Amino acid sequence: MGGADVLSREPIGTTQAARDADADSAGQDEAIRVTDLHKSFGTLEVLKGVSLTAQKGDVVAIIGGSGSGKSTFLRCINFLETPSAGQIIVNGEEIRMRQDGSPVDRRQIERIRTRLGMVFQAFNLWTHRTLLENVIEVPVYVLKVPRDEAIKLARRLLERVGLGDKADTFPAFLSGGQQQRAAIARALAVEPSVMLFDEPTSALDPELVGEVLTVIRDLAAEGRTMLLVTHEMKFAREVATHVVYLFEGRIEEQGPPEQLFGSPQSARLQQFLQTVG
Amino acid sequence: MEFFFETLGLAESAKLLSLSPPGWGGNLLRGLANSMQIAFGAFGFGLLIGLFGAYGKLYGGVVLRDLLAVYTTVIRAVPELVLILILYYVGTDLINKISEVMGYGRVEISGVVAGIWVLGVVQGAYATEVLRGAIQAVSPGQIEAARAYGMPPFMLMRRVTIPAMMSFATPGLANLWLIATKDTALLAIVGFSELTLETRQAAASTRAYFTFFLAAGALYLIVTLCSGAVFARIEKWARRGQPSLKRAGR
Numbered sequence: 001m002g003g004a005d006v007l008s009r010e011p012i013g014t015t016q017a018a019r020d021a022d023a024d025s026a027g028q029d030e031a032i033r034v035t036d037l038h039k040s041f042g043t044l045e046v047l048k049g050v051s052l053t054a055q056k057g058d059v060v061a062i063i064g065g066s067g068s069g070k071s072t073f074l075r076c077i078n079f080l081e082t083p084s085a086g087q088i089i090v091n092g093e094e095i096r097m098r099q100d101g102s103p104v105d106r107r108q109i110e111r112i113r114t115r116l117g118m119v120f121q122a123f124n125l126w127t128h129r130t131l132l133e134n135v136i137e138v139p140v141y142v143l144k145v146p147r148d149e150a151i152k153l154a155r156r157l158l159e160r161v162g163l164g165d166k167a168d169t170f171p172a173f174l175s176g177g178q179q180q181r182a183a184i185a186r187a188l189a190v191e192p193s194v195m196l197f198d199e200p201t202s203a204l205d206p207e208l209v210g211e212v213l214t215v216i217r218d219l220a221a222e223g224r225t226m227l228l229v230t231h232e233m234k235f236a237r238e239v240a241t242h243v244v245y246l247f248e249g250r251i252e253e254q255g256p257p258e259q260l261f262g263s264p265q266s267a268r269l270q271q272f273l274q275t276v277g
Numbered sequence: 278m279e280f281f282f283e284t285l286g287l288a289e290s291a292k293l294l295s296l297s298p299p300g301w302g303g304n305l306l307r308g309l310a311n312s313m314q315i316a317f318g319a320f321g322f323g324l325l326i327g328l329f330g331a332y333g334k335l336y337g338g339v340v341l342r343d344l345l346a347v348y349t350t351v352i353r354a355v356p357e358l359v360l361i362l363i364l365y366y367v368g369t370d371l372i373n374k375i376s377e378v379m380g381y382g383r384v385e386i387s388g389v390v391a392g393i394w395v396l397g398v399v400q401g402a403y404a405t406e407v408l409r410g411a412i413q414a415v416s417p418g419q420i421e422a423a424r425a426y427g428m429p430p431f432m433l434m435r436r437v438t439i440p441a442m443m444s445f446a447t448p449g450l451a452n453l454w455l456i457a458t459k460d461t462a463l464l465a466i467v468g469f470s471e472l473t474l475e476t477r478q479a480a481a482s483t484r485a486y487f488t489f490f491l492a493a494g495a496l497y498l499i500v501t502l503c504s505g506a507v508f509a510r511i512e513k514w515a516r517r518g519q520p521s522l523k524r525a526g527r
Contacts, residue, residue, distance in 0.1 A: 078425055106429075113427035120425075124418035128440045128518045138426040141436055170518030190426060 030092065031056045031194050031225040032077065037086035038101075039072055046072045047083075048249040054194070054242075057223045061236035061257070064246035065272060070229045071121075073246065074198050077227070078116045079109050091115065091193055114142055117187030121199040123179040125171040131158060131182045132167040135189045143190065150189070157185040161215050177208030184215055195219065197228040233276055237261045245269050290488045293479075301479035301489065308475030309496050312461040315392040315471065320457045322397030324450070327404025332434075334409050345405065352402035358463055364395040365467045388469040396460055403453055411446035412438060443515035451508040458500050472496060 032054040039047040046069045054060050064070045075081040077088060083101040087094065090112050096104040103109045125134050135154035139145040145153075158164050161181040171179050180200055187195055200216065201209040213235050220226060220239040230236050236243060237257045244254040245266070253266045264270045294302040330349070333341045352360065369386050376384045415438060423437040465474035476493040480486040 080421060080425055110427040110429055113425060116425075118422075118425040120418060120422065122418050124416075124422035126419055126422070126437060126441065127416075128444075128515075130518070137436065138428070141432060142427050172518055172520050 029055050030089070031058065032227070033087075033089040034073075034077065035087040035089075037073065037076055037088070038084045039069070039076055039081060040084045046249050047076070049086075050246070050249070050251055052244060052251070054225060054227060056193075056225050058242055059220045059224075059226045059228065059240045061240035061243045062227065062229045062246060063231075063233065063236060063243060063272075064252075067248075068246040069249040070246045071198055074196050074227060074229050077196060078113050078118060079103060080118075114138070114190055115193045116196055117190050117192030117194075118196045119180070119183050119187050119198065119200050121202050123171070123176070123183045123203070125179055125183055125186070127171055130168050130170055131163060131174075131185075134171070134182060135186045138186070139189050154185070154189055157188050158182070160188075161185045162211070175208060176204045177211045180204065180212045181215055184212075184219075188219075193225065195224060195226045197226060197230070199229050199231065202231060231276065233261065233273065245272070247272075290485070293483055293485050293488055294492055301475075301483070302492075304475045304479055305472065305489070305492060305496065308470060308472035309500075311389065311469070312458065312471040312473075313500070314389055315396060315461045315464065315469075316454070316457040318389070318393035319396030319400050319460075320454050322393055323400025323404045323453065323457070324408075326397065326401025327408045330401060330405030331408035331412055334405065335412060349402045349405050352399055353406075357399055357460060358466065360399055361395050361463050361466065364398060365391055368394060388464075388467075391467070392461065392464050392469055392471075395464070396457060399460070400453055400457055403456075404450070407446055407449035407453065408442070411442035411449070414445040415441040440515075444512070444519060447508065447512045447515050451504070451512075454504060454508070455501060458504070459497065 030053060032052070034050065034052045037047050037050045038045070050069070050073055052060065052073075062070045062073065072081055076083045076086075077090070079095070082103070083097070085101055087097075089095070093108075093112065095112060096108060098104055125131075126137065129137065132151065132154055135157060136147070136150040139150040139153070140147050155164065155167060158167050161184055163178060163182055163185065166174065166178065166182075171182065174182070180203075184200075197216065201212050204212060209232070213232065216226075216228070217235075217239055228236070228240070240257045242254065243257045243260040245252050245260065245264075247266075247268050253260060253264065253269045260269070261273065264273060292300060294300055294305075297303060330345050334345050337345070355363075369391060372386060373383050376382065419437060419441055420433065423433045428436065461471045462473035464471055465477070468474070472493055476489045480489040483489070
């Protein structure tokens with residue numbers, strides 16, 4: 001449950017076998033390991049070699065200005081964006097990539113995606129389905145969970161995010177905060193090993209941010225592994241076990257929240273924290 | 278009943294339109310059934326072409342996209358009557374040539390199959406554009422969400438893209454269906470006995486042009502009205518989950 005650490009802590013001078021065994025036992029607790037991730041859009045290089053490891057139970061907050069590549073980084077992990085180069089390991093399974101970063105096996109990506117519950121900035125609920133249908137969609141059709149079982153779980157999850165009475169409502173008739181909470185229930189329904197939050201409160205009216213953060217805070221408290229791209233600095237400081245500050249596609253500074261927010265080392269981070277308050 | 282027609286001066290028309298000979302009503306209804314059969318087939322075939330066409334235009338490679346562009350442009354540029362003549366005679370000729378080469382001799386081509394094929398190819402070009410537009414109107418986020426949860430492409434199309442685009446596609450598809458029902462009349466030119474040809478024959482044999490063409494018009498109108506009711510229901514279903522525009526406009 002330690003902090004995420006990019007630097008290898010490998011002891012020097014051990015045998016290859018010992019190192020392999022070591023890596024295996026480390027792999028047991030590793031939820032996500034990203035190594036030297038690059039991503040370019042045409043000639044624009046958005047990620048210039050980002051590495052990050054999240055242990056099980058870690059809440060990693062990724063902060064940075066707009067255009068720093070934080071969302072792109074998150075979207076590369078489940079291959080919504082195809083990385084240009086690098087290595088991604090999810091729960092000990094390496095995503096096989098070609099030289100140009102494109103996936104070797106579409107099925108592998110699909111399988112890994114089902115374990116990564118993603119929550120989007122714009123909620124992205126399926127508008128032609130009720131909340132309940134949204135939540136059971138992936139369990140029933142992708143994971144092949146029996147329908148009545150999925151419905152039971154979905155009702156519990158909707159109850160949990162405070163939408164028990166809205167199960168048969170369509171998303172368009174709900175507030176942004178309600179939609180985002182439903183989207184979180186949809187993510188929880190796949191029993192994700194890692195949850196990916198892509199600026200979950202950025203599209204919300206200020207008075208609706210709180211209700212969504214409360215739900216995320218609860219999830220963090222129960223020890224769920226999460227990667228959280230956010231602009232909510234106070235919230236990041238409160239829930240994160242580890243904070244990463246991205247600047248122009250590189251990790252400028254990272255560490256435990258007290259250190260990063262309390263005594264930032266880099267001048268850019270200091271300036272960033274001042275502007276966002 | 279007889280008395281009723283007698284007083285209205287319609288006794289002659291009623292006799293002409295009666296369902297059993299010497300009345301021609303049965304022929305008209307048979308023609309209508311043929312027309313509907315072709316319209317259904319052509320609309321369905323056109324939808325199938327349209328779905329593949331739309332996906333090909335949106336996601337296909339350069340060659341496929343170019344081929345589809347040629348298809349939709351040419352079909353939509355040439356008058357339908359001309360297309361029907363070309364596709365019908367070229368199609369039947371080609372099949373006969375192939376069949377002769379393979380040693381089967383000339384084959385009889387069913388009018389219904391030929392009609393469905395010809396009109397289906399025409400419908401497919403328009404359906405391609407209707408469906409392409411509808412798919413593009415679906416918010417990318419919904420498709421992205423499905424991808425993010427590991428939906429394979431075909432399931433994504435079936436469970437997310439098609440249901441989400443239906444509300445955008447329905448009005449255009451309703452138009453296409455109504456055009457299909459009326460385009461069947463063009464098949465009269467290749468001698469297919471659909472409603473219009475049956476009507477013309479009945480009218481020519483009895484000299485009661487007005488009666489028969491009015492009756493045919495009424496039949497086409499009934500088809501249109503029924504279709505309208507069906508599409509209204511489909512549209513209501515397709516728009517589920519969307520707030521009504523009327524309320525938003527106020």
